Amino acid sequence: MEIKAYHPKYEKGWLQCRVLAFLSTAYYDNVLQEKENYKHPSIELVAIHQSKVVGLIDVEYETEKNQVCTGERGLGGMIWHLAVHPDYQRLQIGQHLLHRVENLAIEKGLTYLEAWTRDDNWVVDWYKKNDFRPVYAYLHVFMEGKSEMQHVKSEIKALRPVQTWAHYNGENEESIRQTFERVHTCTGLEKRLDDAKRL
Ligand SMILES: CC(C)(COP(=O)(O)OP(=O)(O)OC[C@H]1O[C@@H](n2cnc3c(N)ncnc32)[C@H](O)[C@@H]1OP(=O)(O)O)[C@@H](O)C(=O)NCCC(=O)NCCS
Known part of the structure; x- marks a missing residue:
């Protein structure tokens, strides 16, 4: 290799x-x-x-x-x-x-x-x-189907969203997980290089 x-x-x-x-x-x-x-x-x-x-x-x-x-x-x-x-x-x-x-x-x-x-x-x-x-975590929330998509509105006449996903960084993680089937935790990670030795 x-x-x-x-x-x-x-x-x-x-x-x-x-x-x-x-x-x-x-x-x-x-x-x-x-x-x-x-x-x-x-x-x-x-x-x-x-x-x-x-x-x-x-x-x-x-x-x-x-x-x-x-x-x-x-x-x-x-x-x-x-x-x-x-x-x-x-x-x-x-x-x-x-x-x-x-x-x-x-x-x-x-x-x-x-x-x-x-x-x-x-x-x-x-x-x-x-x-x-x-260093940080928030949610990726996927939505599809009638009951999930009722939370998503389009402001354009005759345009009806059928599937979407969104970021959530609010306080009610539990209720988001109960409302939507596909919810991921997105984790941000960091590595400092200042003190790192060459490998
Ligand atoms: C994460 C990834 C880049 C690691 O590369 P790698 O060459 O397989 O990993 P390394 O050989 O350097 O390290 C091995 C360690 O990684 C983890 N690992 C790698 N492949 C794994 C697998 N299929 N299942 C479980 N653990 C795994 C284990 O901790 C493993 O240690 P172990 O064998 O002692 O248990 C690789 O597995 C991958 O492509 N994953 C999918 C894509 C991905 O998630 N990328 C990062 C997105 S942000």
Whole structure:
């Protein structure tokens, strides 16, 4: 397995690796048909095994505070995508990708990395094992069907929403969970790089 800088020739493999990795997570229906481009600079790496993309990580980073991340702790890098192909998980490919990103991030003067994840305790645990700490949590609420959609109104005449999802960061988590069937906890995690040694 070799870690390389992303190149557009890897796009198809990148998309396939991401969709397969996410199938067993709460992001199972977050499917991309094209890889994103970022407004700010980015670190984009892939793990290649026998010419196949088996892992990927994308970090968009700041050159001025708060351009990309939510924290106010110096310059941050946001992990927008991190995935390891299901046939290659638990072989430390994720950890190698993260370490490579951290070294590059430190070289670029970043002071922290930020990541967001939905439910999936094993993924949150993976971040914790890699020295991230949870800093914030709120809900992702999906709505569909007559009884759930009665809470969603359109202001445009003749436009009737049939399915939607929303962020909830209010006090009544319990009542939201009782009202809607598909509710995820979205957890924000952060890793400080200031004191990190190069790995
Ligand atoms: C999270 C992820 C990137 C970790 O990459 P990885 O190369 O599989 O993980 P590593 O080998 O570095 O670390 C292994 C640890 O990750 C966790 N882990 C990885 N795959 C797992 C799985 N399928 N089930 C349960 N735990 C798993 C375990 O804690 C494991 O430690 P263990 O084998 O000692 O129990 C990868 O599993 C993945 O792509 N997950 C789905 C996509 C995702 O959730 N991405 C992050 C979105 S924000």
